[in-house]
Amino acid sequence: NAGVTQTPKFRVLKTGQSMTLLCAQDMNHEYMYWYRQDPGMGLRLIHYSVGEGTTAKGEVPDGYNVSRLKKQNFLLGLESAAPSQTSVYFCASSTLNFLDRGSYTFGSGTRLTVV
Amino acid sequence: AQSVTQLGSHVSVSEGALVLLRCNYSSSVPPYLFWYVQYPNQGLQLLLKYTTGATLVKGINGFEAEFKKSETSFHLTKPSAHMSDAAEYFCAVTDSWGKLQFGAGTQVVVTP
Numbered sequence: 001n002a003g004v005t006q007t008p009k010f011r012v013l014k015t016g017q018s019m020t021l022l023c024a025q026d027m028n029h030e031y032m033y034w035y036r037q038d039p040g041m042g043l044r045l046i047h048y049s050v051g052e053g054t055t056a057k058g059e060v061p062d063g064y065n066v067s068r069l070k071k072q073n074f075l076l077g078l079e080s081a082a083p084s085q086t087s088v089y090f091c092a093s094s095t096l097n098f099l100d101r102g103s104y105t106f107g108s109g110t111r112l113t114v115v
Numbered sequence: 116a117q118s119v120t121q122l123g124s125h126v127s128v129s130e131g132a133l134v135l136l137r138c139n140y141s142s143s144v145p146p147y148l149f150w151y152v153q154y155p156n157q158g159l160q161l162l163l164k165y166t167t168g169a170t171l172v173k174g175i176n177g178f179e180a181e182f183k184k185s186e187t188s189f190h191l192t193k194p195s196a197h198m199s200d201a202a203e204y205f206c207a208v209t210d211s212w213g214k215l216q217f218g219a220g221t222q223v224v225v226t227p
Contacts, residue, residue: 004158033214040124042205042217043159058214090158094213099166101213102147106158
């Protein structure tokens, strides 16, 4: 029972490079989320998905794109990395059950540095 | 719109002393409220949650929180701190669609 798995765990990018962060969950959850965590700012929602083939913007979507081609996977892409995107990125998932809303399972994070 | 304010970005407590972390929220809908904990270099784990019903909720590792609607608060407490409680704690509230809005977090340091 792996839960939510994020790859890679660490990455250093040069300004302008692109990369994709992968999130995989094995709990058959409908909802998936990408957050970024910055000191003193808590976690801010980048994009989320309420099901396979659907995505939506969160609080800080600029500079990121996402795709959810399979229910278990949620990809976060950076097309042209900028130093402001240096952060720790967390993926999370949750069930469709409205009574369980807010009860997320988180991955262990990806620490990204853009130089 | 929903928002969460955590009072104090850093809290230092002695081992065995009371842990009190403060959280105030605003919400346009009846809130679901949460406390998550993040240990060093790990993801967040659900500590406890309030949905409806009993306003005092108990979580893992001896933590509890009380929902006070009149004060729009959801403070987290633990009677006796342990060294293993050193972590960052996040209060959160759901919006009407179930997405979480997090506070800025409170770093807890436990001293011997």
